[in-house]
Amino acid sequence: MATAVISHEEEVRRLQRREGWRRRLPILPALLFTIAVTQIPFLFTLFYSLTDWRIDTVDPRQFIGVENYTSLSGDKFFLDAAWVTVKMTVMAVLGSLIVGTGLALLLDRKFFGQGFIRTLLITPFLVMPVVAGFMWKTQMFNATFGVINWVLNTVGIDSIEFATKYPLASVVVVLIWQWSPFMMLIILAGLQGQDASVLEAARVDGATSWGTFRQITFPQLRPFLELGTLLGAIYLIQVYDHIEVIVGGQPGAKNLPFYIAQRSIGGGNRFGLASSYSIIVVIASIIIANIGLRVLSGLLEDDS
Amino acid sequence: MAEVRYEAASRLYPGSEIPAVNELNLDIADGELLVLVGPSGSGKSTALRMLAGLETVTSGSIHINDVDVTLKPPQDRDIAMVFQNYALYPSMTVAENMGFALKQAKVSKEQRAEQVREAARILDLEPYLDRKPKNLSGGQRQRVAMGRAIVRSPQVFLMDEPLSNLDAKLRVQTRTELVDLQDRLDTTMVYVTHDQVEAMTMGHRVAVLKDGILQQVASPRELYRRPKNRFVAGFIGSPAMNLLDVDRADGQFALAGTTIELTDEMRAAAAAVDGTTFGVGVRPEHLKFTSSGSGIAGEVSVVEALGSESFLHVKVQHEGREQVLVVHEAGDTELVRGDNVTIVVDGPVHVFSPDGESV
Amino acid sequence: MAIFTRAPKAEPILGQNRLVAALLGLLTWFIGLLFFFPLFWLVLNGFKEESVANASPTLIFDPTLDRFSEVTEANSGLLSFAEAFGNSFWIVLISTVLVMILAVPAAYALAIRPMRKWRDVLFFFISTKFLPIVGVIMPIWIIARDLNLLGTRTVLVVLYTAMNLPLAVWMLRSFFAEVPKELIEAAQIDGCSLLGQLRQVILPIVAPGLAATALLCVIFAWNEFFFAIQLNPTGASTMPVWVNSQQKFQGQFLAGLSAASVLATLPVVVAGWVAQKRMIRGLAMGAIK
Numbered sequence: 001m002a003t004a005v006i007s008h009e010e011e012v013r014r015l016q017r018r019e020g021w022r023r024r025l026p027i028l029p030a031l032l033f034t035i036a037v038t039q040i041p042f043l044f045t046l047f048y049s050l051t052d053w054r055i056d057t058v059d060p061r062q063f064i065g066v067e068n069y070t071s072l073s074g075d076k077f078f079l080d081a082a083w084v085t086v087k088m089t090v091m092a093v094l095g096s097l098i099v100g101t102g103l104a105l106l107l108d109r110k111f112f113g114q115g116f117i118r119t120l121l122i123t124p125f126l127v128m129p130v131v132a133g134f135m136w137k138t139q140m141f142n143a144t145f146g147v148i149n150w151v152l153n154t155v156g157i158d159s160i161e162f163a164t165k166y167p168l169a170s171v172v173v174v175l176i177w178q179w180s181p182f183m184m185l186i187i188l189a190g191l192q193g194q195d196a197s198v199l200e201a202a203r204v205d206g207a208t209s210w211g212t213f214r215q216i217t218f219p220q221l222r223p224f225l226e227l228g229t230l231l232g233a234i235y236l237i238q239v240y241d242h243i244e245v246i247v248g249g250q251p252g253a254k255n256l257p258f259y260i261a262q263r264s265i266g267g268g269n270r271f272g273l274a275s276s277y278s279i280i281v282v283i284a285s286i287i288i289a290n291i292g293l294r295v296l297s298g299l300l301e302d303d304s
Numbered sequence: 305m306a307e308v309r310y311e312a313a314s315r316l317y318p319g320s321e322i323p324a325v326n327e328l329n330l331d332i333a334d335g336e337l338l339v340l341v342g343p344s345g346s347g348k349s350t351a352l353r354m355l356a357g358l359e360t361v362t363s364g365s366i367h368i369n370d371v372d373v374t375l376k377p378p379q380d381r382d383i384a385m386v387f388q389n390y391a392l393y394p395s396m397t398v399a400e401n402m403g404f405a406l407k408q409a410k411v412s413k414e415q416r417a418e419q420v421r422e423a424a425r426i427l428d429l430e431p432y433l434d435r436k437p438k439n440l441s442g443g444q445r446q447r448v449a450m451g452r453a454i455v456r457s458p459q460v461f462l463m464d465e466p467l468s469n470l471d472a473k474l475r476v477q478t479r480t481e482l483v484d485l486q487d488r489l490d491t492t493m494v495y496v497t498h499d500q501v502e503a504m505t506m507g508h509r510v511a512v513l514k515d516g517i518l519q520q521v522a523s524p525r526e527l528y529r530r531p532k533n534r535f536v537a538g539f540i541g542s543p544a545m546n547l548l549d550v551d552r553a554d555g556q557f558a559l560a561g562t563t564i565e566l567t568d569e570m571r572a573a574a575a576a577v578d579g580t581t582f583g584v585g586v587r588p589e590h591l592k593f594t595s596s597g598s599g600i601a602g603e604v605s606v607v608e609a610l611g612s613e614s615f616l617h618v619k620v621q622h623e624g625r626e627q628v629l630v631v632h633e634a635g636d637t638e639l640v641r642g643d644n645v646t647i648v649v650d651g652p653v654h655v656f657s658p659d660g661e662s663v
Numbered sequence: 664m665a666i667f668t669r670a671p672k673a674e675p676i677l678g679q680n681r682l683v684a685a686l687l688g689l690l691t692w693f694i695g696l697l698f699f700f701p702l703f704w705l706v707l708n709g710f711k712e713e714s715v716a717n718a719s720p721t722l723i724f725d726p727t728l729d730r731f732s733e734v735t736e737a738n739s740g741l742l743s744f745a746e747a748f749g750n751s752f753w754i755v756l757i758s759t760v761l762v763m764i765l766a767v768p769a770a771y772a773l774a775i776r777p778m779r780k781w782r783d784v785l786f787f788f789i790s791t792k793f794l795p796i797v798g799v800i801m802p803i804w805i806i807a808r809d810l811n812l813l814g815t816r817t818v819l820v821v822l823y824t825a826m827n828l829p830l831a832v833w834m835l836r837s838f839f840a841e842v843p844k845e846l847i848e849a850a851q852i853d854g855c856s857l858l859g860q861l862r863q864v865i866l867p868i869v870a871p872g873l874a875a876t877a878l879l880c881v882i883f884a885w886n887e888f889f890f891a892i893q894l895n896p897t898g899a900s901t902m903p904v905w906v907n908s909q910q911k912f913q914g915q916f917l918a919g920l921s922a923a924s925v926l927a928t929l930p931v932v933v934a935g936w937v938a939q940k941r942m943i944r945g946l947a948m949g950a951i952k
Contacts, residue, residue: 012375015360015375016360029769038794038799041799042802109691111684111688120698126931131928134920138920140701180698240888244892278801356852358852387845393850404863405853408855
């Protein structure tokens, strides 16, 4: 009898081990692939950043420690690009969040042609960034045949070459145009997932429309707004296409991803130095991500 | 056709100190309808899911027909289960839902259709065989879930609160149908519920669980008449038994100042137990109002007049504190809130030792 | 089943008053049309002669299909329309299929039979999305160069798969999490194998979610420009690179560029229109649950 009990326990353990593997196995291919394509190259970048490597010379790469990093504080181009990155990301995320919320509130009502207007409104998100950039640059912002300047001219204002004069603002406008629909979709889902009985209760309790929005709808929307901010920030911090197309290499609107590409594989060939820029971007992203992930873990709390 | 036996079966969740089911010993006879009942967290569902093979038995064993199934996966146990939310496959029609297990067992198409039709006939589901679950009412979904179970003629039916999503009236009706069905099929059934009325009306025997530990297993009548401990006494019966803490004085127990008559047996049994604070319980129907004057004096605080019977909540002074006794009266009552009444005990009294066991 | 029904539709927040409602409706129409106007203008320009497009904006012109035939037939030497379209089609298709092959089992494991610390694994996947592309672009360029993969479709397939995988795992997990646990247990008791459970019980339920996820992957991969221009700017490259190449350094190109843009954008926009409702759920509801 005693031996039978032991073998049962062993059998239970064996089955649980097998069950554990069965649970983990399906994740492994995706996990290994992701590690291979993202994590391992990142380690290489880390290594490059400690060298003075240039691929256009035959000199072997020399290990120079943190020299690349210490030089950053005096590197005007780097600091400019970093500052542009911050401004661009913050303005684009906030702008699209505000416009997106407004659009969602307008759309969350019954009116004639609701589905049609929603379809029109989500379209900018589907448009290829390169196309969006060209379209705005050549047909909206352009001083001679851009529609915006045509409108300005008819009300008596002289043409402005927006993309040259206000490069950062031009890029941000296009980013907001593309990302507001995304925010709108997320917030619309939040609005439509609201519990109607809670809103009715508030109305019975005599709350005004604005009071209901502020005290009931807004708190319910918060996770959706946070999610939108997070996802928007992930994508907008690494904008490249719009900058390349709208302003090219113009200084006022060159963010770090653009500058890094320019200094390394885009012909600059300074792999060591550019890698140290990359690491800085990654660190900044990790900080944002940590804040963001805390928000996300809040979202995941109640569905274990 | 099967007997089921739990032998010291336990389920300990990883990271938890206390087993969800603790050394459960239970024999279920062939053709028996056994109800597992208990409050939430009592381990009743876990015990059922251990039998189903959905929970690992961490120690002990479970046998179906003397075959040790402890380590067998669910599909090798020849059981069928009805879930609380029915768990119908939403993408399949009623007929496909009911025939799914047979299809897995590679039963021929013709035979499958035949068996599904037969089950549908028993459950009045024939008109709905081509519908998807989402186009059925709650009661119909429940019957489909039943149908999915009976189609396979399993050795044991497992029911996990199958009626709790139905409205009150339908629940009572389905309850009777289910008992009738089990009787006709004569298949062993293990039925989990938190509703003691369901347990009492359906079970051949009822097993009461609390905190993963089996408290008592007996026929509904036995459970009602002779609860083994204070928990069972309080859990079984609606409204619940009046249970008060009573200090023993001179070997006697007094309820609100009135000494209770005990049988000789009980007096002797109580005398053998040490301690002072005992539990004394009297069912509402064993309390009567009297006009003769001697008895427990109290004041009516709540009147629940149900027409055919009435329950009166009476405030009494017991050992210096205000307590409420519930008194059952057949038929309608003329008493109203605020009336002063006198109560006498007219029926069996239950005495529980300081550690809660019946004496 | 209660799990599949949504909460009843809430009353709108703005405007109970009828006049206000009508005005807000008009405002919404106006903003909707305003948002769409740049694209409308783009389409118009695609039908113009170069001389008309490169002039003060006008609505009155003789529409012509010439620009479309020019851009599709022209072969600038590096990348023709047919090549770019074919490359994009295959790269997007294969990478999306790969993403789904990798993401479905992972999402299943994370949602339906969660292992211990599944949250950490999920967070790892999402956190790779926070790793800016520039953090890995140089080693990837070097590796691709050393493997002779620069200028090939393969490098983009691999990178687009990696790019979309975290988002797909994240979205699919939430769709899988909506499958009631009892359904899988019922299938287990009914004698269904692991593969059978996935195929016969789970996939029919999550199919709309799979479609939405795949579509989003298609959109992101189809529109991707950075990797394409940096790692594969030549004959094996994709539609965004082709559109970019329509920008000429001399002569008038605005109408031709517009026509090219319309051609490059249309497939994804139409797909997005058709599947918009599912995408709303996939993007937002999916991500929250």
